Every structure is written in C-alpha cells, then in structure tokens.
Amino acid sequence: MRFDxxxxxAGPAGLACSATLAERGLTVxxxxxxxxxxxxxxxxxxxxxxxADPSTIWSDYEAGRAAVARFRRSGCTYLPKTQVFxxxxxxxxxxxxxxxxxxxxxxxxxxxxxxxxxxxPFAGWQLPGVMTVGAxxxxxxTSGTVPETAPWLAGSGPLLLYYASQLLAMxxxxxxxxxxxxxxxxxxxxxxxxxxxxAGALLKGARWLAALRTSGVPIIRAxxxxxxxxxxxxxxxxxxxxxxxxxxxxxxxxxxxxVVPRTHEGAMAGARYRWDxxxxxVVAAADGEPDAPVIVGDAARIGGATSALAEGQLAGLDIxxxxxxxxxxxxxxxxxxxxxxxxxxxxxxxxxHHYPPRPVGDDIADETVICRCEEITAGTIRxxxxxxxxxxxxxxxxxxxxxxxxxxxxxxVAARLLAHHSGKPQENFAYRVRPPARAIRIDELAxxxxxxxx
Amino acid sequence: xxxxxxxxxxTTITVFVDGIPVEATAGxxxxxxxxxxxxxxxxxxxLSASPRAPYCMMGVxxxxxxxxxxxxxxxxxxxxxxxGMRIDRPTGLPDFNAEDADHAL
Amino acid sequence: MSPMEYDxxxxxxxxxxxxxxxxxxxxxxxVVIIERRxxxxxxxxxxxxxxxxxxxxxxxxxxxxAAMEIWHRIDAxxxxxxxxxxxxxxxxxxxxxxARLEARQVDLxxxxxxxxxxxxxAELKRLxxxxxxxxxxGLFVDDDGSADPHRTLIAFRKAxxxxxxxxxxxxxxxxxxxxxxxxxxxxxxxxxxAAQVVNAAGAWAAEAAGRFGDPILLGTxxxxxxxxERVAPMHLPVIAVVGQALSxxxxxxxxxxxxxxxxxxxxxxxxxxxxxxQRLAExxxxxxxxxxxxxxxxxxxxxxxxxxxxxxxxxxxxxSLKAPGLIHAFGFSGHGFALVPIMGRVLADLVIxxxxxFDLTAFSPARAGVAPEAG
Numbered sequence: 001m002r003f004d005x006x007x008x009x010a011g012p013a014g015l016a017c018s019a020t021l022a023e024r025g026l027t028v029x030x031x032x033x034x035x036x037x038x039x040x041x042x043x044x045x046x047x048x049x050x051x052a053d054p055s056t057i058w059s060d061y062e063a064g065r066a067a068v069a070r071f072r073r074s075g076c077t078y079l080p081k082t083q084v085f086x087x088x089x090x091x092x093x094x095x096x097x098x099x100x101x102x103x104x105x106x107x108x109x110x111x112x113x114x115x116x117x118x119x120x121p122f123a124g125w126q127l128p129g130v131m132t133v134g135a136x137x138x139x140x141x142t143s144g145t146v147p148e149t150a151p152w153l154a155g156s157g158p159l160l161l162y163y164a165s166q167l168l169a170m171x172x173x174x175x176x177x178x179x180x181x182x183x184x185x186x187x188x189x190x191x192x193x194x195x196x197x198x199a200g201a202l203l204k205g206a207r208w209l210a211a212l213r214t215s216g217v218p219i220i221r222a223x224x225x226x227x228x229x230x231x232x233x234x235x236x237x238x239x240x241x242x243x244x245x246x247x248x249x250x251x252x253x254x255x256x257x258x259v260v261p262r263t264h265e266g267a268m269a270g271a272r273y274r275w276d277x278x279x280x281x282v283v284a285a286a287d288g289e290p291d292a293p294v295i296v297g298d299a300a301r302i303g304g305a306t307s308a309l310a311e312g313q314l315a316g317l318d319i320x321x322x323x324x325x326x327x328x329x330x331x332x333x334x335x336x337x338x339x340x341x342x343x344x345x346x347x348x349x350x351x352x353h354h355y356p357p358r359p360v361g362d363d364i365a366d367e368t369v370i371c372r373c374e375e376i377t378a379g380t381i382r383x384x385x386x387x388x389x390x391x392x393x394x395x396x397x398x399x400x401x402x403x404x405x406x407x408x409x410x411x412x413v414a415a416r417l418l419a420h421h422s423g424k425p426q427e428n429f430a431y432r433v434r435p436p437a438r439a440i441r442i443d444e445l446a447x448x449x450x451x452x453x454x
Numbered sequence: 455x456x457x458x459x460x461x462x463x464x465t466t467i468t469v470f471v472d473g474i475p476v477e478a479t480a481g482x483x484x485x486x487x488x489x490x491x492x493x494x495x496x497x498x499x500x501l502s503a504s505p506r507a508p509y510c511m512m513g514v515x516x517x518x519x520x521x522x523x524x525x526x527x528x529x530x531x532x533x534x535x536x537x538g539m540r541i542d543r544p545t546g547l548p549d550f551n552a553e554d555a556d557h558a559l
Numbered sequence: 560m561s562p563m564e565y566d567x568x569x570x571x572x573x574x575x576x577x578x579x580x581x582x583x584x585x586x587x588x589x590v591v592i593i594e595r596r597x598x599x600x601x602x603x604x605x606x607x608x609x610x611x612x613x614x615x616x617x618x619x620x621x622x623x624x625a626a627m628e629i630w631h632r633i634d635a636x637x638x639x640x641x642x643x644x645x646x647x648x649x650x651x652x653x654x655x656x657x658a659r660l661e662a663r664q665v666d667l668x669x670x671x672x673x674x675x676x677x678x679x680x681a682e683l684k685r686l687x688x689x690x691x692x693x694x695x696x697g698l699f700v701d702d703d704g705s706a707d708p709h710r711t712l713i714a715f716r717k718a719x720x721x722x723x724x725x726x727x728x729x730x731x732x733x734x735x736x737x738x739x740x741x742x743x744x745x746x747x748x749x750x751x752x753a754a755q756v757v758n759a760a761g762a763w764a765a766e767a768a769g770r771f772g773d774p775i776l777l778g779t780x781x782x783x784x785x786x787x788e789r790v791a792p793m794h795l796p797v798i799a800v801v802g803q804a805l806s807x808x809x810x811x812x813x814x815x816x817x818x819x820x821x822x823x824x825x826x827x828x829x830x831x832x833x834x835x836x837q838r839l840a841e842x843x844x845x846x847x848x849x850x851x852x853x854x855x856x857x858x859x860x861x862x863x864x865x866x867x868x869x870x871x872x873x874x875x876x877x878x879s880l881k882a883p884g885l886i887h888a889f890g891f892s893g894h895g896f897a898l899v900p901i902m903g904r905v906l907a908d909l910v911i912x913x914x915x916x917f918d919l920t921a922f923s924p925a926r927a928g929v930a931p932e933a934g
Contacts, residue, residue: 548790
C-alpha cells in the first residue's frame with residue numbers, strides 16, 4: 001500500500017492533519033493503536049452516548065466531536081487497532097494489527113503520536129493499587145468507572161486537578177491530594193501573559209481549584225511520598241518539606257507529574273530531539289532537515305489539545321502546499337491558526353512554570369524501582385554512576401531499559417539520575433531505541449511480505 | 455478497585471477471569487475488568503514474581519500483560535473485551551515448550 | 560608531554576582486546592587497551608554469544624575446540640561463569656540435506672575430529688521436542704553452548720584490570736609512528752609508547768591498520784538479532800539449519816534469541832547500524848518452519864552489530880606484513896565470540912614468544928586485500 005502521506009496517531013494533531021490533507025485530494029493513511037479516533041484526550045469519544053453528560057467526561061467535548069466527525073468525513077484511509085513497530089527510510093512503515101503485520105509506504109510521514117505521562121518513580125510505585133491519574137481517567141472514558149474507595153492523588157499538573165474535579169462532580173470525594181510541587185513563587189509574568197492571551201482556559205483551571213477548595217478535600221504540601229505494602233498498596237508515607245513523615249492508610253493512589261512527548265516512533269524515523277532542562281524531557285529539535293519526519297502536537301513538545309489541533313492543521317497545509325495542493329483560502333486559515341497557537345503557547349508558558357517537573361536526585365530512595373521491567377533500582381544506578389560512560393553503557397551493565405516497555409518508563413529518569421550522580425552532563429536522548437517500538441509476536445512478524453529482490 | 459458510575463449505559467457481556475464469569479461492558483478494555491476483579495492485579499513479574507496491576511492504561515508500562523484466550527503476554531489495556539473472552543492472570547513465564555517435551559531427563 | 564610507556568598497546572576494547580590484555584597482563588607485560596568509545600561498545604555487546612565448535616571451517620576447529628575446553632572452566636580464567644551453559648549446538652537438515660551432514664561428518668573424521676555427531680530419530684526428538692517433522696537429522700556437538708555477552712564483557716574487563724591492564728576509554732588512535740623499540744601512538748592529546756601493538760579494532764581494524772602504514776581492505780558485517788520476552792526454560796541446544804540463515808537459542812536470561820547472520824544496513828563512519836525488518840521476517844519464518852510452536856513468543860528488541868568480515872569469512876590473525884611489531888586479530892566475520900578465551904592466549908604467545916602452537920596459516924594477513932594508496 002502506498003500513500004502520499006502516512007500519519008501516525010489519531011489524536012487532535014493527527015486528526016486535523018489527516019483531514020486537511022485528505023480534503024485536498026491527497027491519499028492519506030492514518031494509523032492508530034486505538035479502536036476509535038480521538039487520541040488519549042478524546043479517547044472513546046464516539047461512544048459518548050453511553051454517558052448522561054459527556055461534557056463532564058471529555059475536556060473540550062464539542063471540539064473533540066467536531067474533530068472526529070470532520071476526520072470521518074474526510075476520506076482518509078483509517079487503520080485503527082494498528083501499531084507501527086518499525087519505520088525505515090523511504091518512508092516504509094511496518095504496522096501490526098495483530099492478525100497481520102504489513103508494510104505501508106508513503107512519500108511524507110507525519111508523527112502525531114502524542115504524549116505519555118511523565119514517569120514518576122518513588123518507593124513502591126510498582127505496587128498494585130498505584131496507578132496514574134491518566135489511567136484512571138481512561139477508565140472513566142472507556143469503562144465509565146471511578147475508584148471504588150476514596151483515592152489519594154499525588155503529584156501536580158492540570159490533569160490531576162481536572163480529574164479531581166471530575167471525581168467531585170460524580171460524587172467521589174478523594175481522600176486527599178498530595179501536592180508535590182517544589183516550593184516556588186507564582187510566575188507572575190507568565191500568569192499575566194496567559195491572562196491576556198487565554199483567560200478562558202485559566203478560568204477553567206480556576207474553577208477546578210475552587211471546586212476542590214469548597215469540597216474540603218485535604219491538600220497536603222509535601223516533598224516526597226513512598227508506598228508501603230506487601231502484595232499491594234497499604235500505606236502512603238508522606239514526607240513534608242520540614243522532614244516530618246505522615247502515614248496514611250490507602251487502597252488507591254493516583255499519581256501524575258505532567259506529560260512528556262512520546263518519542264519512540266520519531267527516534268526510529270531518525271528525528272532529532274534535544275533535552276530541555278526546564279521541561280525535564282526531550283522536545284523535537286526543529287532543524288528542518290529535508291529527510292526528517294514532520295512531528296506535530298504533543299509528540300514534538302507538550303502544548304495540549306487545542307494547540308495540537310492547530311499544529312496538525314498547519315502541518316497539513318504545509319504538506320499540501322509542498323505537494324501542489326494549496327488552496328486560495330489557506331492564508332486566511334493560517335492566520336487564524338497562528339492566533340490560536342499563540343494563545344495556547346501563552347497558557348503553556350504559565351503552566352510549565354506553575355507545574356514544574358519533579359526533581360530527580362537524592363530524594364529518590366535507593367530502593368525505588370526505576371526500571372519496572374527489569375526491576376533495576378535507583379541504588380543500582382547510583383552504584384554504577386561513577387564507572388559508566390553513559391546511559392547505553394549503564395544498560396549493558398544492568399539490563400536497564402531492555403524490557404518490553406523499551407525504556408518508556410525508565411530512560412529519562414535513569415539519564416537524569418546518572419547526570420545527577422556522575423556530574424556528567426545530561427544526555428540528549430536516553431538509550432538507542434531498538435525496534436520494534438511495540439513488541440510483536442514471531443508469527444506476526446513472519447507475516448510481513450517478502451522483501452523484493454534487488 | 456473501580457466501580458461503574460450512575461447513568462452509564464452499555465451492553466453487558468460476560469468474560470471469564472481465571473475461569474470465573476465476570477460482567478463487563480461492550481467497548482471496555484480487559485485491563486478494566488482485571489481492576490474490578492480481586493485481587494485487582496494482572497501478572498507476576500518474571501524476575502521477582504511480584505504482583506503488578508494495570509498502571510498506565512495506554513500501552514506504556516506493559517504491567518497489564520496477561521493471557522487472553524490462551525495467548526500469553528497480551529497488553530490487556532489495549533485489548534477490548536468480547537463476549538466469552540478468557541482472561542487469565544499468568545502465574546509464571548509464558549511457556550513455549552512443545553507438548554511432547556520431557557524435562558524430567 | 561612525555562608518552563606513557565607500555566610493553567603492549569591493544570587497540571580496541573572489545574572481547575578480543577580484553578582477552579589479549581588479560582593474558583598479557585597475567586604474563587607480567589605492561590599493557591594498555593585503547594578504546595575509542597567504551598568497553599564492548601559494538602560487536603561484543605551486540606553478539607549472540609554462541610559458544611560453538613559446530614560447523615566451523617576446518618582451519619578454525621583446533622582453536623574452537625581449545626576455546627571450548629576453557630569455556631567449560633571459564634571461572635578459572637575470569638572468576639565468573641559468564642552465563643555459559645553447555646546445552647549443545649545442533650544443525651538440523653531436511654531429508655534432502657542429510658547427505659550433506661553425512662559428508663561433513665566423514666570429512667571431519669578424516670581430519671581427526673569427532674565432536675560433531677549425527678543425531679536422528681528418538682534422540683533428535685528428545686533434543687528438540689516439537690521439531691517440525693520434515694527436519695529428520697542434525698549434526699550435534701554436545702559440549703557447545705552459549706554465554707551471556709554482558710556478563711562475559713564485565714568478567715573479562717574485571718579480570719584484565721585485576722591483572723594490571725590499563726584501560727583508556729574515549730580515545731581513538733589518530734596516528735602512529737615507528738620509534739626505536741616500538742611505536743609511538745597518538746590518541747588526541749595522549750601519547751602512548753609501546754613495544755608491540757595488537758590490532759583488535761573489529762569493524763574499524765582496517766582504519767587502525769592504516770595508521771600503522773599497513774593498508775588493508777576489510778568488509779563489514781551488520782548481523783541482525785532479535786530477542787523475545789523471557790519464556791519458561793526449554794532446555795534447547797542452539798539451533799542452526801542447513802541452507803538457512805538462522806540461529807536460535809534460549810539465553811540464560813530466558814529470552815529466545817534469533818540471529819543467523821542476516822544483514823542489516825550500516826554506516827561504518829557514523830558507527831551506526833540498523834535492522835531491516837523484512838529480512839528479520841525471513842528469520843521469523845525460518846524459525847517457525849523449524850519450531851512451529853514458538854510463534855506466539857513476543858519479540859521485544861532487535862538490533863544489528865558491526866564487525867569486520869573477510870572474503871573467506873576466516874579471521875586475520877598474525878604479524879602484520881608491513882608494520883613490524885603490529886599483530887592483527889580481527890575479521891572474525893560473525894563467529895569470533897567463542898574464540899575469545901583462546902585468542903587471548905594465542906595473541907599473548909605471538910607477542911611474547913613470537914609464535915603459537917596453533918597453525919595460523921589460514922588466517923594469514925597476506926590474505927587481506929591491500930587498500931589502494933590514499934590519493
């Protein structure tokens with residue numbers, strides 16, 4: 001199968017990009033892991049009629065419905081439940097839908113693979129009973145379920161607040177919220193910028209906060225948490241900034257420390273990333289190399305759904321123009337999208353300052369599992385910090401990052417710990433990404449078409 | 455660990471967790487069923503046999519891997535339930551020994 | 560700056576370089592390893608770590624059998640078992656290819672070797688439960704096996720350092736000039752003087768040889784591997800197939816490792832190699848044709864490792880014909896891992912005695928094509 005453009009990821013950026021291109025008569029394939037379009041933010045949004053009030057389940061619900069509906073009308077070839085596990089130059093995308101592994105070829109490649117939650121390791125985070133806020137919210141969208149007993153929430157970030165407000169709206173009162181932001185002054189300049197450019201979004205956040213305050217759910221400012229328990233979460237140990245330790249019985253703990261770009265597909269396609277120290281994650285390096293894939297939305301740099309919609313559409317306009325499919329109305333559209341992007345970026349500037357990523361350093365106890373697959377602890381990384389040249393040698397020594405998750409949970413944390421303890425500079429990109437980006441069974445791989453003889 | 459919210463309507467189907475019939479709703483993921491079925495776990499780790507449960511629900515952590523309809527190491531957070539689906543929590547490593555293998559030698 | 564003085568400089572901190580340094584240091588030679596990146600960066604950590612005397616070129620059998628004796632008590636050499644387990648290695652064949660196995664066995668017996676044994680029927684079934692029925696025989700070496708490459712690397716490194724070898728990482732050889740009693744080697748800001756030099760630079764050995772005025776033409780291999788999740792113990796020998804590019808084993812981690820020499824793409828100058836997924840699919844098909852019941856095992860990683868290859872796929876071992884005091888040891892062409900423990904001894908003998916008990920005729924540097932003079 002050959003297409004003008006292949007797009008990976010059916011979230012806001014991928015939906016907008018593929019619709020823009022398909023509407024202009026180009027052949028477009030949109031490949032996505034999920035069974036229905038929407039990405040994580042609008043996951044399962046086509047099943048909204050299962051809920052009494054869908055607008056309490058999905059943020060920007062109307063925009064989501066519109067984006068999905070537009071995509072469905074656009075005539076794009078949609079490949080749901082399909083995982084891209086390898087990308088080779090040309091572009092040749094190897095995709096697995098379980099029953100068949102297939103090769104897809106395209107002249108242009110757009111990666112709109114979105115984000116993942118930033119791994120947030122602390123002692124005991126691997127125990128059953130602990131999961132991410134994002135995971136709990138996905139359960140709400142896809143199963144209509146909420147925690148059975150009052151959950152604890154820990155970390156920081158807009159998603160945590162949003163989910164807490166959703167719980168309150170559905171009559172579930174969290175046991176408490178553990179705010180793990182380092183103490184810091186309010187970023188006044190960024191706040192003012194955001195107020196001027198995007199007061200609506202700020203107001204939405206303010207309403208979540210107000211609902212939380214009114215509810216009387218305790219908000220505990222703390223430095224670190226640890227989870228204790230044998231077979232599952234039993235207690236949360238909360239270390240306050242004054243060193244005082246408080247112990248709370250708990251059965252569900254939901255954690256969140258912001259989101260970071262998803263990079264495995266980009267790394268396989270040869271895209272370049274750079275480490276951003278303030279964001280404590282990699283961001284796509286926009287160096288415009290002609291052979292590089294186009295990376296849009298949160299996959300390039302976290303900007304949120306509205307921003308991703310605009311970026312996806314802009315990328316679509318650029319590619320359409322390059323392929324001779326520009327339309328007279330495009331320039332007006334571009335101006336509108338640029339305005340929307342500027343407003344979102346002003347908001348993001350404030351959010352990035354107000355919800356800084358948790359530091360990775362001495363506060364992470366030795367016993368903390370960093371690599372959940374190979375069960376490598378922070379103590380083991382520290383023991384090797386002085387005598388390895390870098391993260392790839394650490395991997396060779398300890399098997400860190402060699403499990404099925406392909407380093408998604410440990411790479412950035414291990415690189416930060418290594419930098420912290422070795423005094424060497426933070427590496428740009430942790431671990432060489434080894435295909436397959438998604439594990440594939442031997443018999444699935446065996447179904448790939450034979451390589452034509454040269 | 456999780457319960458259904460009021461006003462949620464979806465077709466009810468039956469799946470089997472470790473052989474026991476469990477109610478599920480169309481369109482949800484096998485991992486969600488595991489999180490409603492005690493002991494709310496998915497697997498034991500291959501190295502230390504520690505229990506793990508679905509953690510990320512989006513294919514990042516791989517801790518939700520279980521046996522689905524006899525196929526091992528399926529990410530249950532990426533697997534939509536079907537009527538009669540068998541979800542088994544693995545107690546050991548996936549076993550690919552041939553049926554005629556005899557390791558008593 | 561006055562140069563650092565050594566008896567021997569070893570270029571390349573892969574397993575062969577480490578083994579040479581270990582043996583030399585144990586024999587009281589002051590030895591330094593010069594490693595451009597870090598210990599085991601390329602082929603030594605990308606290897607499938609097969610410990611094989613099966614299917615060796617006749618010229619390599621003596622070395623591989625001597626290596627096998629060391630592998631069976633490897634902890635005596637490096638104080639670690641290196642994850643070695645002797646599950647055997649087998650090369651299976653369909654009915655139409657059995658004659659090739661029989662001919663091989665006859666040829667080996669005529670040369671005085673009896674380690675490869677023809678197995679069929681119930682014994683074959685016992686060794687390889689679930690083997691597809693069209694595979695009817697195999698040549699089997701029961702004391703062959705495989706090791707853990709990372710453990711092996713760490714063990715050889717510790718042993719070499721423990722014996723007194725110096726390891727310099729992160730510096731490459733930029734130039735070399737003959738001086739009285741040896742060579743002066745320039746590595747960036749560092750200057751090293753050594754009476755003799757071992758070239759164990761693997762995929763980049765021709766580049767290293769060129770610095771010593773010994774132009775060599777060398778091919779490159781980027782052999783691909785893929786590995787599955789950990790699975791329950793299967794007690795399999797390492798499996799190869801007559802006429803097919805496949806090697807399949809269960810590692811001591813419990814993963815299934817599939818290799819066999821299928822080639823990926825590479826960029827030698829950039830020190831990069833990438834897999835070609837459609838070729839890996841060929842290996843998957845071959846594996847399922849042999850063991851149909853492993854199809855649902857989950858592949859979690861694939862990679863390609865870079866190393867030197869010669870036209871006849873035999874290594875280049877011996878004194879350089881152009882550069883006095885330079886000893887070559889590279890071009891193992893995808894099957895050097897098993898030879899690591901014996902190669903260290905051979906190289907130490909070449910350095911110290913100027914000779915070895917092994918017949919190295921087939922490995923002569925005279926076979927290496929000469930690179931055109933730089934214009």
